[in-house]
Amino acid sequence: xxxxxxxxxxxxxxxxxxxxxxxxxxxxxxxxxxxxxxxxxxxxxxxxxxxxxxxxxxxxxxxxxxxxxxxxxxxxxxxxxxxxxxxxxxxxxxxxxxxxxxxxxxxxxxxxxxxxxxxxxxxxxxxxxxxxxxxxxxxxxxxxxxxxxxxxxxxxxxxxxxxxxxxxxxxxxxxxxxxxxxx
Amino acid sequence: xxxxxxxxxxxxxxxxxxxxxxxxxxxxxxxxxxxxxxxxxxxxxxxxxxxxxxxxxxxxxxxxxxxxxxxxxxxxxxxxxxxxxxxxxxxxxxxxxxxxxxxxxxxxxxxxxxxxxxxxxxxxxxxxxxxxxxxxxxxxxxxxxxxxxxxxxxxxxxxxxxxxxxxxxxxxxxxxxxxxxxxxxxxxxxxxxxxxxxxxxxxxxxxxxxxxxxxxxxxx
Numbered sequence: 001x002x003x004x005x006x007x008x009x010x011x012x013x014x015x016x017x018x019x020x021x022x023x024x025x026x027x028x029x030x031x032x033x034x035x036x037x038x039x040x041x042x043x044x045x046x047x048x049x050x051x052x053x054x055x056x057x058x059x060x061x062x063x064x065x066x067x068x069x070x071x072x073x074x075x076x077x078x079x080x081x082x083x084x085x086x087x088x089x090x091x092x093x094x095x096x097x098x099x100x101x102x103x104x105x106x107x108x109x110x111x112x113x114x115x116x117x118x119x120x121x122x123x124x125x126x127x128x129x130x131x132x133x134x135x136x137x138x139x140x141x142x143x144x145x146x147x148x149x150x151x152x153x154x155x156x157x158x159x160x161x162x163x164x165x166x167x168x169x170x171x172x173x174x175x176x177x178x179x180x181x182x183x
Numbered sequence: 184x185x186x187x188x189x190x191x192x193x194x195x196x197x198x199x200x201x202x203x204x205x206x207x208x209x210x211x212x213x214x215x216x217x218x219x220x221x222x223x224x225x226x227x228x229x230x231x232x233x234x235x236x237x238x239x240x241x242x243x244x245x246x247x248x249x250x251x252x253x254x255x256x257x258x259x260x261x262x263x264x265x266x267x268x269x270x271x272x273x274x275x276x277x278x279x280x281x282x283x284x285x286x287x288x289x290x291x292x293x294x295x296x297x298x299x300x301x302x303x304x305x306x307x308x309x310x311x312x313x314x315x316x317x318x319x320x321x322x323x324x325x326x327x328x329x330x331x332x333x334x335x336x337x338x339x340x341x342x343x344x345x346x347x348x349x350x351x352x353x354x355x356x357x358x359x360x361x362x363x364x365x366x367x368x369x370x371x372x373x374x375x376x377x378x379x380x381x382x383x384x385x386x387x388x389x390x391x392x393x394x395x396x397x398x399x400x401x402x403x
Contacts, residue, residue, distance in 0.1 A: 047346065054349050058342060066345040072357040075365050079341045082334065111219050115204040122372060125331055125338075131285070132338025138274070138282045139343065143353075175205040179218050 023170040024098050024177070030165035031094035037158040038088060045149030047133070049140065059151065060084055060129075082125040087162060090124050093117045094165055097174070106181035114178060121166065127159050193388070195225050195381075203227070227379035234305055237374035241298055244366045249291070251360035254340050258353045266360060267291065267336055290336045290364070297326050297333075297371050301378060308382035310389070319383055326375045333368045337361060 007016040047058040060083050067076030093113045100107040107113075133152070140146060194201065200211040205219040216223055252264030265273075267290045274283035300322045306312045307319060340361050347355040 047342075049346050051349055052352055054352070056346050056348050058346050062345045063338075063341040066348075067341050067357055070344060070356050072362060075337060075341070075357060075361050078365050078369070079337065083338075115219050115221060118204060122331060122376070125334055128332055128334050129338045131289075131332070132335045132342055135282060135286065135335060135339050136342040136346070138279055139270075139339070140346070171206055175207065175218055 017172070023168050023173055024102050026168035027094050027165050028098045028102060030161045030168060031091045031098070034087070034091040034158055034161045034165060035095065037154050037161060038091065040154040041151045041158060044151040044154065046151035046155065048147045048149060049144045050147075051144035060155075082123055083129045086120050086124040087126050087158075089120050090117065091162065091165065093120070094169070097178070101174075101177050101181060104177075104181055106178055110178060111182070114174065117169075118171070124162065124166075126155070126162060130156065130159055195385070198225075200225050226381055226385075227377060230377055230379040230382060231305055231308060233377040234301060234374045237370050237377065238298060238301055238305070241294075241367050241370040241374065244363045244370065245294065245298070248294075248360055248364035248367050251363060252358035253336065253360040253364060254343065254355055254358050256347075256353070256355050259351070264358060267364065270336075286336070289332045293329050293333050294367050294371060297330055297375070300326050301371070301374055304378060304380075304383065308378075308386055310386050313390075320380075323378075323380050323383075326371075330368070330372050330375055333371075334365070337365050337368070 008014065009016055042060060045057050046060065049056050049058070064076050064080035064084065067073075067079060069076075094117065096107055097110045097114050097117070100110070137146060194208065198211050199208050200223040201208050202216040202219060202221055202223060204221040205216060207216055207218045209216055209223060211223050211225050214223060215221065249267055252266050253270075255262055255264045257263070267286070271283050271286045271291070274280075274286060303312065304319060304323060304326075340357050343355045344357055347353055
């Protein structure tokens with residue numbers, strides 16, 4: 001089947017299989033971009049808020065650590081997993097598996113990483129976090145002066161890159177190539 | 184359901200398992216997938232029991248999640264607790280209708296729809312209610328897709344707790360409802376993952392076989 005085309009059921013037209021164009025290159029590129037953006041998100045301020053002369057700053061790390069400090073450790077760890085650990089594992093894992101595969105090689109332990117990728121996917125919730133940011137902004141609205149930092153914009157781009165990387169994965173192709181490369 | 188489908192050979196009858204991780208089809212006697220090394224199962228092990236157990240736990244947490252405050256706001260000595268529903272009503276009164284609707288759908292509607300849908304799927308797979316394949320497929324897809332968006336309220340709490348730290352002037356702290364709510368979301372996600380939709384088709388197969396025993400379709 002040529003790249004970029006799809007097989008459909010002759011009777012009802014439902015998509016059976018899609019040969020996504022340049023799947024591996026795309027996944028590698030977008031997951032590398034995601035990793036770089038994650039660095040930027042965590043290095044630069046995300047959101048700063050000023051009220052009555054006091055300035056507070058939000059970062060992904062602080063969103064989780066403040067909860068742990070306030071005594072809600074379980075939710076704090078949940079937030080940390082959903083916004084930091086799972087996205088990092090997804091992007092890192094995709095790069096680790098797909099990068100070497102571009103050259104026809106399988107990285108050591110690539111099978112295990114690829115297996116865990118599909119299990120990590122539902123726990124990556126950066127797009128939900130972004131919705132949470134919007135809702136919080138509406139809640140705070142008139143209360144204080146809010147200022148978006150570089151981290152926020154990087155986060156918005158990160159969301160798009162992660163979605164593009166995950167959407168680029170073609171499970172059948174990935175495993176076929178892994179199988180060939182391992183031999 | 185209207186007409187008995189011709190009995191196509193099924194993978195389970197031939198002892199073939201579809202690997203849950205990589206999708207390779209292998210005889211189940213191999214125990215481990217030769218391609219990715221996952222353990223092979225014909226169907227997810229104890230799928231119904233696990234799903235039901237997780238759902239019961241989620242139901243138990245659903246009430247405290249909605250009745251207990253998810254955060255407490257202390258402003259100049261006034262302490263005010265806020266539940267999920269109150270947060271939504273407040274947006275509605277401030278005429279922020281889109282946000283109120285988003286909160287309503289994500290925090291109240293989706294968890295309850297997801298729990299009801301999964302209970303129904305389990306009942307259909309166990310043969311307690313008559314399943315209609317097309318609707319069930321849609322529901323399964325829906326529960327898989329939307330469940331994570333319920334987490335938005337937990338993120339709002341985490342963001343507000345981190346941002347609003349102005350000492351005596353105003354502070355926001357997480358409440359016990361947040362933990363219960365996060366529990367509901369995580370448990371229903373695990374419940375949706377442990378449910379095996381193929382059980383529905385197995386049940387349909389049994390029903391078709393018992394309802395209309397047609398001799399012509401038996402040998403193909």
